[in-house]
Structures are given as C-alpha cells and as structure tokens.
Amino acid sequence: MYVYADNAATTRMRPAALKKFEETAERFYGNPSSLHSAGQRAQEELTRCREAVARILGAQPREILFTSGGSESDNQAILSAAYFGAKKGKRKIVSTAIEHHAVLHTLKKLEKEGFEVVLLPVGTDGIVRAEDAEREIDEKTCLVSVMLANNEIGTLQPVAEIGKICRARKVPFHTDAVQAVGHMPVDVNDLKCDYLALSAHKFGGPRGVGALYVRTGAPIANLIEGGAQERGKRAGTENLPGIAAMTAALEEATADLPAYMKKVSALRDRLIANLSKIPHCALNGDPEKRLCGNVSFCFEGIEGESLLLLLDEKGICASSGSACTSGSLDPSHVLLAIGRVHDVAHGSLRLTLSEDTTEAEIDYLSEEIPKVVEYLRNMSPVWRDLKEGRRSYIL
Numbered sequence: 001m002y003v004y005a006d007n008a009a010t011t012r013m014r015p016a017a018l019k020k021f022e023e024t025a026e027r028f029y030g031n032p033s034s035l036h037s038a039g040q041r042a043q044e045e046l047t048r049c050r051e052a053v054a055r056i057l058g059a060q061p062r063e064i065l066f067t068s069g070g071s072e073s074d075n076q077a078i079l080s081a082a083y084f085g086a087k088k089g090k091r092k093i094v095s096t097a098i099e100h101h102a103v104l105h106t107l108k109k110l111e112k113e114g115f116e117v118v119l120l121p122v123g124t125d126g127i128v129r130a131e132d133a134e135r136e137i138d139e140k141t142c143l144v145s146v147m148l149a150n151n152e153i154g155t156l157q158p159v160a161e162i163g164k165i166c167r168a169r170k171v172p173f174h175t176d177a178v179q180a181v182g183h184m185p186v187d188v189n190d191l192k193c194d195y196l197a198l199s200a201h202k203f204g205g206p207r208g209v210g211a212l213y214v215r216t217g218a219p220i221a222n223l224i225e226g227g228a229q230e231r232g233k234r235a236g237t238e239n240l241p242g243i244a245a246m247t248a249a250l251e252e253a254t255a256d257l258p259a260y261m262k263k264v265s266a267l268r269d270r271l272i273a274n275l276s277k278i279p280h281c282a283l284n285g286d287p288e289k290r291l292c293g294n295v296s297f298c299f300e301g302i303e304g305e306s307l308l309l310l311l312d313e314k315g316i317c318a319s320s321g322s323a324c325t326s327g328s329l330d331p332s333h334v335l336l337a338i339g340r341v342h343d344v345a346h347g348s349l350r351l352t353l354s355e356d357t358t359e360a361e362i363d364y365l366s367e368e369i370p371k372v373v374e375y376l377r378n379m380s381p382v383w384r385d386l387k388e389g390r391r392s393y394i395l
C-alpha cells in the first residue's frame, strides 16, 4: 500500500488546479502589462483571480498581493512593518517560539540590525497565551506576528484574540496562515490582522505561488524592485498560470470546509487513538485545538529519521519535525518549545492527512507504525537501558 501522509510539507495538486494551470498558460499567454488585446485578456484573468482570493478571505481585491509563496509573503510583511516602525523609533517585535523558519529567520536578521525580538513561549499544549502577547506590547512595538496554525504539531493559536489586542493598541499584526488557509475558515476581519500570508502548495495548488493580504493603510515595502506590477509593491511579470491554479485550488478547498473538516478530523482522531496505544509515546500539541489533518507523536527510545526510512520502505510518506529541520541534528524548535527534552524530541513523527486519505489508509498506518516502532526499539541501546531500569522513562 502507498500512503502519502505528508500534506503539511506539500500537497498533491488538485486535478482542477492542474487543469487550470495548463489552460491559463495556453489561453492567457499575454503579459498583463501589455496594452494589446492578449495582454488585456491576461489582465482581466488576473483581476478575476484577485477578486476571488479577496472574497474568500473577506478582503478587498486591492489588499491582495500575489507573491512566490509563504516564505516571501512572511518576509515582506515582517520587513515592511519593521522598517516602517524603525522610522518612528519603534524597534520591538513580538512573535512566538513556534513560528515557521520563514518568520523566525527573518526576525533573526532584524535582530542583527538592532531590533528587539521577543518570542513568546507556548504551553505544553503548543498554544501561545494572548495575555502574554498583551503584556509584551509597549509603545516601542512595531509588529506582532503569530501564526494561525503550527506546521509541525498543528496547534491553532488565539490569533483573533491577539488581533483584537493589537487593533486596540494600534500595533501592526501579521499572521502566517499558510497551514490554515484551505483547511479551516480564515477571514481577515475575524482575525483583525493587518497582514496574512498564504501559500498555494499547502492546499492543492502549485508550488512557488502565494499571496500576502495587506490591510488598506498598513505599511508595505517592496522586496523586489523592477516593474510596477502588484501596485508597485512586487515587481516581476505575474505568474498567471500559477495564480489561476492557486485560485482554483482555493475555491475548491473552501467550497465546503465544514464537511472536509468533519471527515478529516474523524480520520485524525481514529489514528491518534490507535497510535496512543503504543507504550511510552505522547501526542504533541492539544488534542482538539489542532488542524483537522495533523497527527504528531513522540516515541521514546527511537530516532525519527530511522522511523521515516523504515516507513518509506512500507510505502508510507511521513515527516519528522519539519522538512526544513530534517537533515540537521538539532531537534525541532517547536518540540523543544512544548517541553520535550532532546532525546524525546528526536523520536518524533508527523502524519498529515488530506481529504483523499481513506479509512483503509488509516488502518494500514495504525498497523504498520506500531510494528516499526517496536522493531526500532528492539535494536536501540537506549531502549534496553530504559527497559532494564538503568534510565527512567520520560513518557
């Protein structure tokens, strides 16, 4: 059996999006900036996409910038607010310890440029507290950035609550909603955010395309200089096939979110219940306040990487920590933030489901994963020490 359970890393393109990509490349080959009819047809298609994306997010079309994806959107939002703040002598940024590297590494860069960055902790449930954000906001704060849903452990953050606080204190607020868009309702007015990042390939669109919502009046600087595309805020000839395919994917993904969430969360909960029977393991993150497709565990006494390789041999595509972290020996910053010690954090497994995941696939995962965990534990000197009492169990 083959099971693709790594949808948080990237998704398979939806057939409707793939079709739209091809059709758009074929039909709308003109440059939207050209004055002739081929250009104007492309410009109209671009406008249609911008209106559709805006409508789904509760935004105005002029508040949507098309970008190359989640990383670029996060960079542009954060750098814009930071540089605008610095001009007014405000150099403090409040964010969280569990953000994606697209946010964390941008903040690191700003720290080197003299900004003060405060990363809020999360509880063992993987959720940041809105009161902690409120306490850190002061007259020097130029930006608060809190993700909507975490990419490793799936936990949902109190973004609407934090947005309300930021609005009251007149502090720009960015949310990385890359894991959330297409998987749960997302409305910029409910969230009270000034910036919101999304990425097509996380909801069945193509890679290398995304969007940044920028509330009217929020400061925005361009990272890429050149032509006047995207209201002069993002130069470069528009990736129209990608944008149209993203729009098609977003329309399909959000057509019936309650039904999608109900179906996938039932599969998630069954998988969580089955894997929880493995001795000395723990679910990472709150069992309920999490993305409908996210299952994340730590298994004591094994290495996540070995687990992934053996699962791959059984046709199971999964992940340990985040794709960006694998290949390095540092355990995931998210698992450390929820209080997992290094040894335990190394034995992590993330399975992320989609609407295509079947009951039979959940059965297969539930049968094979315990076998592989046991096999690896039987070869592990650490596990022998635990079993024979020379070390004590943490989980």
Ligand SMILES: *Cc1c(COP(=O)(O)O)cnc(C)c1O
Residues within 6 Å of the ligand: 008, 068, 069, 070, 071, 072, 074, 100, 102, 147, 149, 150, 151, 176, 177, 178, 179, 199, 200, 201, 202, 208, 209, 210
């Ligand atoms: C995938 C992801 C990103 C980066 O998006 P890209 O389109 O791959 O650049 C940023 N933030 C989160 C939470 C993500 O999951």
